[in-house]
Amino acid sequence: MSRRRTTLKDVAEEVGVHTSTVSRALNPETRHFIRPEVAERIQAASERLNYRPNAAAYSLRTNKTRIIGVVIPDIANPVFPPIIRGIEDVLSERGYLAILVNSEPNNARHGAVLDALQSRGVDGLIMASLELGDSIIRGMIEDGLPAVTVNRRAEDADVPSVTNDEDQGIRLILEHLKGLGHSRVANVAGPQRISTGKARFEAFRRHARSMGFDTSEDLVVFAQSLNEAEGERCAAGLLDSLPRFTAIVASNDRLAVGAISLLRQRGIACPAEMSVTGFNDMPMVDRFEPPLTTVRVQQYEVGRLAASMLMKRLEGGELEPAEKHIVMPVELVVRASTAKPAIERRVARGR
Amino acid sequence: MSRRRTTLKDVAEEVGVHTSTVSRALNPETRHFIRPEVAERIQAASERLNYRPNAAAYSLRTNKTRIIGVVIPDIANPVFPPIIRGIEDVLSERGYLAILVNSEPNNARHGAVLDALQSRGVDGLIMASLELGDSIIRGMIEDGLPAVTVNRRAEDADVPSVTNDEDQGIRLILEHLKGLGHSRVANVAGPQRISTGKARFEAFRRHARSMGFDTSEDLVVFAQSLNEAEGERCAAGLLDSLPRFTAIVASNDRLAVGAISLLRQRGIACPAEMSVTGFNDMPMVDRFEPPLTTVRVQQYEVGRLAASMLMKRLEGGELEPAEKHIVMPVELVVRASTAKPAIERRVARGR
DNA sequence: GCACGCGATGCAATCGATTGCATTGCGGCC
DNA sequence: GGCCGCAATGCAATCGATTGCATCGCGTGC
Helix, strand or coil: CCCCHHHHHHHHHHHHHHHHHHHHHHHCCCCHHCHHHHHHHHHHHHHCCCCCHHHHHHHHHHCCCEEEEEEECCCCCCHHHHCCCCCHHHHHCCEEEEEEEEEECCCCHHHHHHHHHHHHHCCCCCCCCCCCCCHHHHHHCCCCEEEEECCCCCCCCCCCCCCHHHHHHHHHHHHHHHHHHHCCCEECCCCCCCCCHHHHHHHHHHHHHCCCCCCCCCHHEEEECCCCHHHHHHHHHHHHHHHHCEEEEECCHHHHHHHHHHHCCCCCCCCCCEEECCCCCCCCCCHHHHEEEECCHHHHHHHHHHHHHHHHHHHHCCCCCCEEEEEEEEEEECCCCCCCCCCHHHHCCCC | CCCCCCCHHHHHHHCCCCCHHHHHHHHCHHHCHHHHHHHHHHHHHHHHHHCCCCCCHHHHHCCCEEEEEEECCCCCCCCHHHHHHHHHHHHCCCCEEEEEEEECCCCCCCHHHHHHHCCCCCCCCECCCCCCCCCCHHHHHHHCCCCECCCCCCCCCCCCCEEEEEEHHHHHHHHHHHHCHHHEEEEEEEECCCCCHHHHHHHHHHHHHCCCCCCCCCHHCCCCCCCHHHHHHHHHHHHHHHHCCCEEEEHHHHHHHHHHHHHHHHCCCCCCCCCEEEEEECCCCCHCCCCCEEEEEEEHHHHHHHHHHHHHHHCCCCCHHHHHHEEEEEEEECCCCCCCCCCCCCCCCCC
């Protein structure tokens, strides 16, 4: 048990050559320097002794770790697992490993966590946890650490990103609602410090106007965070402030789910009396009651792409401007949380 | 941009001392060797120069990485995120980082992935991905790598574990069904190569017998894997083989969700005509239609505990026998997927 | 038969931090 | 006032792999 790991030196002695020869024989890039017959003996010995290169020594010498830092706000948020899976699949195909950290940008731990990653010498960073104006990230990127953002964008256009077509998604939602006959639609917008929150809110405002929806300001509430409780709070706010409306467009599925909960608490039927839409098409929302009408984003693919872009950068290629910011197409998924508006039923409700 | 990182040597030159002095001054354990005044100057210089220790050099010298490998079958399975979060929270409190890999034990990549972790010199392993008789893991543990399993157990009792009280969970489910008046209950059991599948199946058999349920063998089907599609397939198998029964006890929530889907496809109302129960209480199952009656396990806490146990082992302490295998209490959560059995309604159905 | 060249391999420096041991300097004690 | 001892710091080896350069030996060409 626990005996010393075998090193290059052990293999070298076994075969009767120098460590440098072993090193070259085991590296596909340099193997051609070594006589095939010797290389094979080395290969055999290395397997016999169960040799595993020491990654620390390799990193120290080459300044590469083959480790990528993946920073997300919270893995327990169902949006992220498919993305992570996509990232990890690509990385492991290329012999890279992912260090996963949960960290919210405003959190005290955020800096420490990123320090730890930097100290570990990660070769690159994939960031889902990011707010507009995050200076810590800026610093790391200025230090030359390759990074890609996923889902969200940095202000700094130099940081490559993979995002979804938020504008198109919101447009599809609004068209769908309009087609059903809605004309007064409320918006539970996401936090404006997050790029998706901002993009979706702006898309809502623009498209609502151009499609002729009522655009009173009191039809919008801003969520402070992206979870169910906040969805409930925001929906309550809208109902209490009493503008009449027949549908709620939420900035993401979790807010939508929260809104639906609140409607139920208040005895308002969804979709009969109030339509609700989400964004993301999280796993399982098709099984909710009611099944959620939402915008499907390709979460797994987004993860894969982000990882691929980072790999490409690490393996030498600069990214061409055209591939620096990828916007993935989205798709409207109509389920049962939207329906024709009830004819002015909401008007009757008093405070 | 991208200029060389500052090293101990840089700090040493700045202050006019030797690198070893800097090293000692910066390490809380050895700081007392250094005159406070010097230590402070070193501290200041190190901050001024933004010094970050090189983890590769540290690892090479000390043979420690402060990295833990976390191996799970699939992060996209909703059971795992809370566990991962629990693990990561504990690790980051202690200055450790988690490398996350997705790997099914039967998969070709399994060995390669574990090799990669070993090569990276992880200090320990937390395994959720594990089948009874997995020889690769055995090998690593015999090599002296500290490991803890979560959710599942290894056959080898030497590997510490944190699991849930499967037996109790199944018992609570059966008592609940019995209380409702059911007497013929089918079981969609999990794969028997997985410890939870086995434990829950055995619990089902034992408690079903002792409570006086019908225990015909055709009331049991074994799932090959743990997902919704397999749940559908198994439920179909049960219905088609036509034993009469009024409830389905599934080995986990995903199988249960699949079973419910199938019932809906066949026009069988749940819970009116057929009760269904799950296990795990995954996030969001309370919002499903119907909200799922299931067994709540403390996923986040399970993750925290596993990480804590590993930390304890790494920081010297051997685990006492009593704390080597922790079994977490579970809790029955009754929702709307279970109800009193319909009086022999199923009898009428022909092939 | 000798020199040249090149293919194959060895040598040794290097990456950056840790740590056992050596050295220095100073205060206290008799 | 000299010596002992301890506190504070420096020295140098070390971890294991990579890699530029040196070296060796052999074949080839003349």
